[in-house]
Amino acid sequence: MEDDRADRTTSNRCDRTDVTETKTTMSVTRRHALRMGCLLGSGGVLGTAGLGTGRATAIASSDSEPDEVIHLDYDEYESWGDLYWLSNGDRDNLTFVSSPTYTGETTLQLRIQDGHHWGASTHYDFDDELLELNGRVHFALNTNWTMEGREQSNCRLWNCAMALGEGSAGGGVPDGTNGWSNRLYVTTRGTDPDGPFHLLSYTYHMDQNQDHDFILDGEEYAVQQPEIVPGKWYEFEYYVRMNTIDNGTANPDGVIQYWLDGDLIYDRRNVRFTEDYENNGIESNGPAGYYGGQYVAPQNLYAYYDDHSMALNGTFANAPDAPNKPRRRKRTNPSDINELLDWLDLPSGISR
Numbered sequence: 253m254e255d256d257r258a259d260r261t262t263s264n265r266c267d268r269t270d271v272t273e274t275k276t277t278m279s280v281t282r283r284h285a286l287r288m289g290c291l292l293g294s295g296g297v298l299g300t301a302g303l304g305t306g307r308a309t310a311i312a313s314s315d316s317e318p319d320e321v322i323h324l325d326y327d328e329y330e331s332w333g334d335l336y337w338l339s340n341g342d343r344d345n346l347t348f349v350s351s352p353t354y355t356g357e358t359t360l361q362l363r364i365q366d367g368h369h370w371g372a373s374t375h376y377d378f379d380d381e382l383l384e385l386n387g388r389v390h391f392a393l394n395t396n397w398t399m400e401g402r403e404q405s406n407c408r409l410w411n412c413a414m415a416l417g418e419g420s421a422g423g424g425v426p427d428g429t430n431g432w433s434n435r436l437y438v439t440t441r442g443t444d445p446d447g448p449f450h451l452l453s454y455t456y457h458m459d460q461n462q463d464h465d466f467i468l469d470g471e472e473y474a475v476q477q478p479e480i481v482p483g484k485w486y487e488f489e490y491y492v493r494m495n496t497i498d499n500g501t502a503n504p505d506g507v508i509q510y511w512l513d514g515d516l517i518y519d520r521r522n523v524r525f526t527e528d529y530e531n532n533g534i535e536s537n538g539p540a541g542y543y544g545g546q547y548v549a550p551q552n553l554y555a556y557y558d559d560h561s562m563a564l565n566g567t568f569a570n571a572p573d574a575p576n577k578p579r580r581r582k583r584t585n586p587s588d589i590n591e592l593l594d595w596l597d598l599p600s601g602i603s604r
Contacts, residue, residue: 316384318566324376326358326558332374336538339416341372345541354390354485354558362541364407364553371541371555373411378564381533384493385413386563389539393438393449394554395483400445401550406452408542409555410436412508413492415525415532419456426458428502428527434492435540436510438480441466448479451517453510458502458524465520467510473520478512485558487513491567494533495524502527537562 324335332346345363353359364371391409399405417431418424426432437452453465453473469477480486488510495506506523509516526532539557543549563571 316566317570318563321571322562324560327356336374339373341370345371360557362555364541364543364549366551373540374538375536376538377536385534386491386567388489389560390558392485392556393482397482398446399440406437406439408540411540412490413534415535432525448481476517
C-alpha cells in the first residue's frame with residue numbers, strides 16, 4: 253500500500269532559528285484521550301525515512317491485551333497543557349504549530365534556546381502505576397539542527413517511561429522505591445555534528461544510574477544502527493515492562509525495546525527498575541528536550557512531535573479489534589506539581 257505522504261520531510265518549513273508562529277483553533281480546550289484499537293498497531297509507517305516498514309522482531313514475551321489504548325490527536329486540543337504537565341524547563345519552549353505536521357493540522361514544537369540546557373520535560377501521567385507501556389510517536393528535528401562545539405553531544409528527545417523520584421534524575425541512585433527513568437536521546441557519537449545523528453537509550457535503574465546505551469553497531473543491546481536525518485519524520489515506538497519481584501527483591505528481567513519505522517533497533521531484557529509495583533511502577537511518558545550536561549545548545553533547536561499513542565499494561569498488537577469510546581481524562585495542575593518537583597532542578601554541571 254502506498255502512502256500519499258511519501259517522503260515526509262519537514263522541508264524548508266523547519267529552517268528556523270526563531271520562534272515559529274503558533275497555531276490557533278476554535279475547538280474547545282479538553283483532554284480528549286481516544287481509546288483506539290489495533291488499527292494503531294499495523295506496523296511501520298510507509299514512506300518515511302528510516303530502516304524499513306516491517307516489524308522485524310516481536311515485543312519481548314508479551315501477549316497482554318492492554319487495559320486501554322490512548323491516542324492523542326493534537327488537532328483536538330487548544331494547548332499542549334491539556335495533555336502534558338511540565339516538570340522542568342520553560343513553558344514558552346512548547347507550543348502547538350500548524351507546520352510542519354505529519355498528520356492533521358497540528359504538531360507540538362519543542363524549542364531549546366541557544367546557550368541553554370532546557371527546552372522542557374513533560375509528562376502524560378496515568379491514573380495508576382503501570383507494569384507495561386507500549387508507546388508510539390512521530391518526531392522530526394528541524395532541518396538546520398546541529399550539535400557542534402564538542403567531540404560528543406547528547407540531547408534528550410523523549411521521556412519513554414519513568415517513576416518520578418530522587419532516583420529518576422539528577423544523579424540520584426534508584427533503590428527500587430525512589431524512582432527510575434528511561435529516555436531517548438539523539439547523539440553525535442560516531443557521526444558528524446551536523447548529522448545524520450545516532451540514538452542513545454539513557455536509563456536510571458537499580459544497578460546503575462545514568463546508564464548510557466548507544467544504539468551503535470557493536471554495542472551490547474543495539475540491534476541496528478539507525479541514522480536520524482534532520483528534516484525527516486520518524487515513527488519511534490518503545491516498550492517498557494517492569495521486572496518481576498521475588499520476596500521483595502527485584503529480578504534482572506525488566507525490558508526496554510525501541511523500534512524506528514517498524515524495525516527493532518534496541519533490545520534490553522535485564523533491567524531492575526523497582527521493588528514496589530504500587531508506588532514505583534510506570535507513571536508517565538512524554539516529549540522532552542534537554543541539551544548536554546556541562547555544555548549548552550549551540551543555537552536555537554526545534555523538535556516536532558505528532559501522533560502520540562499509548563497501550564497501557566499491554567501492547568498495540570494485542571489491542572481489541574474495535575475502537576473504544578473516547579473518555580475525558582482528569583487534568584493535573586502543572587503549577588502544583590512543579591512546586592513538588594523542585595528537587596529535579598540540578599546544580600550546574602550535573603548531567604540529567
